[in-house]
Amino acid sequence: MRNFRLMVKEQTPLYIFVAVLFLVGVVFGALIVSALTMDQQQELGDYLGNFFATVDQQGLPAAPESFWSIATLNLKWIGLIWILGLSVIGLPGILILDFLKGVLIGFTVGCLVSQYSWHGLLFALVSVAPHNLVLIPVLLVCSAAAIAFSLLMIRSRVLGQRRTTVTRPFAMYTLLSFLMALLILGVSCFETWVTPSMMRWVTPMLVVIGS
Template identity: 90%
Template sequence: MRNFRHMIKEQTPLYIFVAVLFLVGVVFGALIISALTMDQQQELSDYLGNFFMTVDQHGLPAAPESFWSIAGLHLKWIGLIWILGLSVIGLPGILVLDFLKGVLIGFTVGCLVSQYSWHGLLFALVSVAPHNLVVIPALLVCSAAAIAFSLLMIRSRVTARRPLRVGRPFAMYTLLSFVMALLILGISSFETWVTPTMMRWVTPSLVQATAEYNGQ
């Protein structure tokens, strides 16, 4: 536990860096909405309207298959970040993944808000925000640890006069990624069985907003 606290304290600047990079991605993703053409916005509006209609009438499947699909998607991000952290050339890839994750979140929330105003914001709060309050910090912690280990590998191979011992840092890095993966499995359960119910509470207002928009 003391080693983990020391590692987290040392990596605080990296946490700040990856968090800022993620936020820049969120802003960029939100700004993409304004760059869409009218036809693209209409297609997006039609897709969202059909999706909300489906959720309102039939709900979303809450089954073990859905759980492993959701968990697998999140775990792939964790695993890819872990693999990229093992190599020097993987360092830029970690930064790209953090930025891309921010873009995806920003674009999703931006679409909902631009199309449905506060109704869209409410839907984002129940469908996007809850699990991402855990998923995003877990990904950023893994990213900071991966960057730190990658920098250690660079220092070991390039700048150090003698090779540094990387066995213990590797074990700490792998253990941290494993703990974050377990956390992801836990929040994936919430996303599978709780989030669909919360979404169905909100979708009637979105279906009504869609009908009013199409009737204008």
């Protein structure tokens, strides 16, 4: 536990860096929405309208199917970040993933707000925000740990600092990623069983607006 606290303290600048990168991605994703043409906005509005109508009439897929789909997608992010952290050339890939995650969230929220105003914001608060309040910090923690280990690999393999041992840092890095993966499963449970109920509560208002 002491080693983990020390690792977190040492990686604080990396946490700030990846958080800022993620926020830049969110802003960029929101700006993309405003850059869409009228035809693209119309197509997007039709797609969202059909989606909300389907959710309102038919509900969402069965929970077990949704859980494994959601959990697999989230775990792929963690696994990919872990793999990129093991290689010297994986550092840019980690940064791209953090930025891309921010873009996806910014674009999603931006689309909802642009099409449905405060009703869209309300839907984003119940469908996008709750699980991401845990998921995003998990991804940022994993990213910071991956960047730190990748930098350690660079010092050890590329710069020739042979005194730099990687065995213990690798074990801690892998253990941290495993613990974050377990937390992801809990987040996926929330997203599977709780989020749909919250979405069904807001969806009728959006269907009325879109009709």
